[in-house]
Amino acid sequence: MSLLVTGSIGIDTIETPAGRRDSVAGGSAIYFAYAASFFTPVRLVGVLGDDAPAGLFDVFGDRDVDTSGLEVRKGSKTFRWHGSYVKDLNEAQSIQTDLNVLAEAGPKIPANFTDSKYVFLANSHPVLQQQLLASIKTPKLVVADTMNLWISVERAELLKLLGKIDGLVLNDGEARLLTEEKNLIKAAKQVLSYGPKFVVIKKGEHGSLLVTKDGQAFVLPAFPAENVVDPTGAGDSFAGGMMGYLATQGHVTPATVKRALAYGTCVASFTIADFSLGGLRSTSREKIDARWNDFKQAMSF
Amino acid sequence: MSLLVTGSIGIDTIETPAGRRDSVAGGSAIYFAYAASFFTPVRLVGVLGDDAPAGLFDVFGDRDVDTSGLEVRKGSKTFRWHGSYVKDLNEAQSIQTDLNVLAEAGPKIPANFTDSKYVFLANSHPVLQQQLLASIKTPKLVVADTMNLWISVERAELLKLLGKIDGLVLNDGEARLLTEEKNLIKAAKQVLSYGPKFVVIKKGEHGSLLVTKDGQAFVLPAFPAENVVDPTGAGDSFAGGMMGYLATQGHVTPATVKRALAYGTCVASFTIADFSLGGLRSTSREKIDARWNDFKQAMSF
Numbered sequence: 001m002s003l004l005v006t007g008s009i010g011i012d013t014i015e016t017p018a019g020r021r022d023s024v025a026g027g028s029a030i031y032f033a034y035a036a037s038f039f040t041p042v043r044l045v046g047v048l049g050d051d052a053p054a055g056l057f058d059v060f061g062d063r064d065v066d067t068s069g070l071e072v073r074k075g076s077k078t079f080r081w082h083g084s085y086v087k088d089l090n091e092a093q094s095i096q097t098d099l100n101v102l103a104e105a106g107p108k109i110p111a112n113f114t115d116s117k118y119v120f121l122a123n124s125h126p127v128l129q130q131q132l133l134a135s136i137k138t139p140k141l142v143v144a145d146t147m148n149l150w151i152s153v154e155r156a157e158l159l160k161l162l163g164k165i166d167g168l169v170l171n172d173g174e175a176r177l178l179t180e181e182k183n184l185i186k187a188a189k190q191v192l193s194y195g196p197k198f199v200v201i202k203k204g205e206h207g208s209l210l211v212t213k214d215g216q217a218f219v220l221p222a223f224p225a226e227n228v229v230d231p232t233g234a235g236d237s238f239a240g241g242m243m244g245y246l247a248t249q250g251h252v253t254p255a256t257v258k259r260a261l262a263y264g265t266c267v268a269s270f271t272i273a274d275f276s277l278g279g280l281r282s283t284s285r286e287k288i289d290a291r292w293n294d295f296k297q298a299m300s301f
Numbered sequence: 302m303s304l305l306v307t308g309s310i311g312i313d314t315i316e317t318p319a320g321r322r323d324s325v326a327g328g329s330a331i332y333f334a335y336a337a338s339f340f341t342p343v344r345l346v347g348v349l350g351d352d353a354p355a356g357l358f359d360v361f362g363d364r365d366v367d368t369s370g371l372e373v374r375k376g377s378k379t380f381r382w383h384g385s386y387v388k389d390l391n392e393a394q395s396i397q398t399d400l401n402v403l404a405e406a407g408p409k410i411p412a413n414f415t416d417s418k419y420v421f422l423a424n425s426h427p428v429l430q431q432q433l434l435a436s437i438k439t440p441k442l443v444v445a446d447t448m449n450l451w452i453s454v455e456r457a458e459l460l461k462l463l464g465k466i467d468g469l470v471l472n473d474g475e476a477r478l479l480t481e482e483k484n485l486i487k488a489a490k491q492v493l494s495y496g497p498k499f500v501v502i503k504k505g506e507h508g509s510l511l512v513t514k515d516g517q518a519f520v521l522p523a524f525p526a527e528n529v530v531d532p533t534g535a536g537d538s539f540a541g542g543m544m545g546y547l548a549t550q551g552h553v554t555p556a557t558v559k560r561a562l563a564y565g566t567c568v569a570s571f572t573i574a575d576f577s578l579g580g581l582r583s584t585s586r587e588k589i590d591a592r593w594n595d596f597k598q599a600m601s602f
Contacts, residue, residue, distance in 0.1 A: 089483070182390070185527045206507040207522055218599055219522035221508055226486045258602040298519055299600055301559040 007122025035240025241267030308423025336541025542568030
């Protein structure tokens, strides 16, 4: 089924213990779209400047990603991020962030995308997330991500957004900031009281936690990875794998969300094995399925 | 089958966000023995001073724990620890540690305990661990714990111990210190190169990781606990549940070790729900089994 993602398109400079890459393709929507495309056709909506080197975002090859919702804005500059994981592979240190075009008006949802059933609103200003969502006619499942900045400075708008979506994906620090609850189960339940039917808390190398409105909790470790090259995009790939799988199921039950989380976990484990999109570009649905089965096996007792 | 534990007997003063308890029963061997006794008869070996208030260590009630290996040493003082989890529930801050009798000669294994088949050497000086182990005639499975102090100051003796045991249980920080490897899978493999057939790395609220000599990795989240009152003894209870279950199986395969880890996880989740031994004293094998089944369910996909 049709899966639409809106989010950032970025030019990243990344430093990790494994090395450094300058001006590579990045951004939440790019990682999400690539990850989700292993499962279902993806519609990508985002905006970049006219400064991006030719071909930088021609990353999708023969993947089924419709990029007609990518706006190249004349005279604007693409979002740029320079981050380092040299000190801590589990947490990026931002060296420089240039919002550029992300500080301007947001992208528009093309008319032929407004019938999308599955929608992922990757991290952006919660007012923009609401505007984008309002363009979708009859969504079946809407999931959003957010970040510390919006929790701190746009809390009221974020809470309004939470009243309009089915699921929220956020990391542990963000969940604690949003709810002022240290315990993550309590934090998740607090998030659910704001509206969503389920919340997924990402804990980086420690895995993820799902809590649903009917009180079910599902805990999942990360895939045990021996070689982490570049964690950039792991969370967006996780969300992409999760939503991509859900879009193939046609119904959202606790059981499908659990399987979806495990798919997200496996897809993210490929992302972190190389810089930028390299890890995703060198995997396949077959490899992802094989790893999913290994993961299921490694966790079963 | 007979399970012997040697380790500390302590008088703890504990501060947590939930409150404070002064001079309560503690020590690695006490927690381990209680936890293991839900599965199998336990033989407890340790030493305390003659200063302990009457009845403080009469904690086992009708549990099948043979305390005839507990030496009350005349003129000596019991090990005391004052710790705080007020800042971080996942990591104790030691306010005061008085080794007292633990700095003297170790306990002796009673003659009628030397036929024990399952042996857990809780954290103590690696020379003492080796001495105690040497008293056991034909052990079937020997597992040890250790701590930062011995890794730093008695590395050579610790490595000798590792050549004599089947399994090592340690926490993530200790594994990194011992191997100088940040990645825990790599750290686990390094530990295995020192001798043990399997290693279990405890990650506190983030669960645990098992790696076996034949290359199998098993990752397990912690039981999703909403109310953590006092984390003291969680790691020892985890080990107790794990070893207690293994002692009932008669064989040690990757499959039994995985189930054992899940039992350890569940037993520890009861420990942290109250101060001192309170959590363990108010549970039962039936409750543990029910939680084990819930846990299996919460993790399956």
